[in-house]
Amino acid sequence: MAVSVRNLSKNYNHQKAVDNISFEVKKGEILGFLGPNGAGKSTTMKMLTCYIPPSKGTASVSGLDIVQHALEVRRKIGYLPENNPLYYDMYVKEFLDFAARINNITSVAIDKRVKEVIDLVGLNIEQHKKIGQLSKGYKQRVGIAQALIHNPEVLILDEPTSGLDPNQLSDIRNLIKELGKEKTILFSTHIMQEVQAVCNRVIIINKGKIVADDQPDNLQNVLNNEALVEVEFLREVAKETLQNISNIQQVNALSATHFILHGKDSLQIRKAIFDFAVSNNNPLLTVKQETKSLEAIFHQLTQQK
Amino acid sequence: MAVFFIVLALNLFIFQGNILDSNYATLNTFFTLTPWILLFLIPAITMRTFADEKQTGTIEFLTTKPVTDLQIVIGKYLAALFLWTFTFIPTLIYFIAVKKLSLSEAPIDSGATYGSYIGLYFLGAVFVAIGIFASSVTNNQIVAFLVGVFLCYLMYDAFFRISSLAIFQGQLDYFIQSIGLNAHYDSISRGVVDTRDIIYFLSVISLFIIGTRTALESRKW
Numbered sequence: 001m002a003v004s005v006r007n008l009s010k011n012y013n014h015q016k017a018v019d020n021i022s023f024e025v026k027k028g029e030i031l032g033f034l035g036p037n038g039a040g041k042s043t044t045m046k047m048l049t050c051y052i053p054p055s056k057g058t059a060s061v062s063g064l065d066i067v068q069h070a071l072e073v074r075r076k077i078g079y080l081p082e083n084n085p086l087y088y089d090m091y092v093k094e095f096l097d098f099a100a101r102i103n104n105i106t107s108v109a110i111d112k113r114v115k116e117v118i119d120l121v122g123l124n125i126e127q128h129k130k131i132g133q134l135s136k137g138y139k140q141r142v143g144i145a146q147a148l149i150h151n152p153e154v155l156i157l158d159e160p161t162s163g164l165d166p167n168q169l170s171d172i173r174n175l176i177k178e179l180g181k182e183k184t185i186l187f188s189t190h191i192m193q194e195v196q197a198v199c200n201r202v203i204i205i206n207k208g209k210i211v212a213d214d215q216p217d218n219l220q221n222v223l224n225n226e227a228l229v230e231v232e233f234l235r236e237v238a239k240e241t242l243q244n245i246s247n248i249q250q251v252n253a254l255s256a257t258h259f260i261l262h263g264k265d266s267l268q269i270r271k272a273i274f275d276f277a278v279s280n281n282n283p284l285l286t287v288k289q290e291t292k293s294l295e296a297i298f299h300q301l302t303q304q305k
Numbered sequence: 306m307a308v309f310f311i312v313l314a315l316n317l318f319i320f321q322g323n324i325l326d327s328n329y330a331t332l333n334t335f336f337t338l339t340p341w342i343l344l345f346l347i348p349a350i351t352m353r354t355f356a357d358e359k360q361t362g363t364i365e366f367l368t369t370k371p372v373t374d375l376q377i378v379i380g381k382y383l384a385a386l387f388l389w390t391f392t393f394i395p396t397l398i399y400f401i402a403v404k405k406l407s408l409s410e411a412p413i414d415s416g417a418t419y420g421s422y423i424g425l426y427f428l429g430a431v432f433v434a435i436g437i438f439a440s441s442v443t444n445n446q447i448v449a450f451l452v453g454v455f456l457c458y459l460m461y462d463a464f465f466r467i468s469s470l471a472i473f474q475g476q477l478d479y480f481i482q483s484i485g486l487n488a489h490y491d492s493i494s495r496g497v498v499d500t501r502d503i504i505y506f507l508s509v510i511s512l513f514i515i516g517t518r519t520a521l522e523s524r525k526w
Contacts (some may be wrong), residue, residue: 046365051365071371072371081364081366085362085363085365086363087363104371146366149505
């Protein structure tokens with residue numbers, strides 16, 4: 001196990017930021033940590049990187065306990081903190097050089113490693129600038145470069161894509177995917193598409209508790225026991241006549257000819273609709289099966305109950 | 306640093322009551338004035354060390370690297386001490402200047418001057434430790450500066466003043482005085498480098514470094 005978390009809790013005064021969570025991340029997995037703001041994502045990451053100790057429970061990285069072997073754990077982890085704090089008055093290379101030294105990279109190897117990392121994250125054009133002069137996307141790359149400099153086994157990235165424009169967003173996502181081929185990655189986000197695009201596994205966390213832990217595709221299926229079918233007819237249809245068709249539980253009319261049907265079994269509904277259209281001689285213009293998006297699942301799971 | 310030297314040069318060689326006016330080959334003016342400048346100068350140097358890291362969040366970058374909190378504090382201390390050392394070294398020129406200017410029959414008292422220089426260096430080193438501590442208890446640089454100046458003043462002058470209050474006369478005055486930096490600075494300035502004074506300075510430095518580490522670790526509470 002690259003990362004293993006058992007019954008981890010963190011209390012701030014009387015507020016439970018993280019409440020008894022357990023999960024494991026296998027080697028080479030890209031785990032998306034999803035949750036609304038204040039759900040406890042960052043707190044969990046801060047505990048894993050030994051920034052703050054847990055109130056209860058234990059966790060280990062590559063088999064090393066995060067409290068007892070804090071320094072060894074830090075050596076194995078590359079961490080990009082939330083909001084990507086960097087020394088803005090340092091030059092890119094100067095900063096990476098510092099990051100390398102503080103990670104005990106031997107001085108002979110530093111120059112080579114800094115070059116490699118700059119290539120890897122695509123900082124070539126900007127490498128002679130001061131960090132403060134870089135655009136947000138490039139600052140983010142410096143942050144990731146810093147986390148990668150000592151070639152860690154586990155990468156922990158706290159909202160690596162927040163505040164980026166769509167191009168930068170896809171660049172960083174590709175970079176994460178690329179890195180995930182060799183490393184274990186745990187990253188947090190509140191953007192659902194990102195999880196769908198990048199992760200092999202997703203953990204949804206809300207109010208300090210894990211509410212879902214699965215592959216993004218499975219998660220969609222599990223919660224998709226309700227089928228949605230969008231239909232459009234050429235001529236008007238009374239809402240009541242649709243409701244009488246078996247398997248359809250609820251009908252939402254968008255217009256006199258356009259409806260969204262709710263039911264249990266999408267296949268049966270679509271078949272019944274087709275038969276209905278034929279028997280009424282009312283040509284069917286649209287039949288669309290709608291899958292619930294991860295957004296909807298996220299919304300459903302993190303709603304207050 | 307530039308400010309430091311301008312203020313020093315003006316007071317020591319140009320304004321009224323300077324070294325040249327005194328007609329004695331002595332650097333007393335320098336040694337009484339400098340602590341008061343350092344009182345402001347050193348907290349200004351150190352105010353950024355932790356306060357700024359906390360403000361920008363880079364402290365999270367530092368503390369999640371494979372170094373202990375004590376290593377971070379000592380690293381910061383040595384960095385600031387380095388700056389103080391390089392501010393301190395050029396002032397040795399004053400010693401040479403006054404020595405060359407003095408008439409051969411009334412030479413400068415080398416022993417006392419060496420002692421004063423050693424005392425001054427340690428005084429600065431203590432101020433650096435205090436300044437770093439002040440910076441670690443807040444995330445606002447201005448607050449760090451003010452707390453630093455206040456603590457430096459407290460350690461340098463306030464204990465001396467308190468000890469001279471009437472209620473402490475005859476019993477506690479010597480004890481209170483010896484908590485402050487002033488008494489030990491004066492003691493070294495006489496030209497006798499007493500190990501007790503050196504141990505005192507080193508203890509105060511260690512105390513504030515440990516205090517800084519405690520402040521840094523307070524995130525874990």
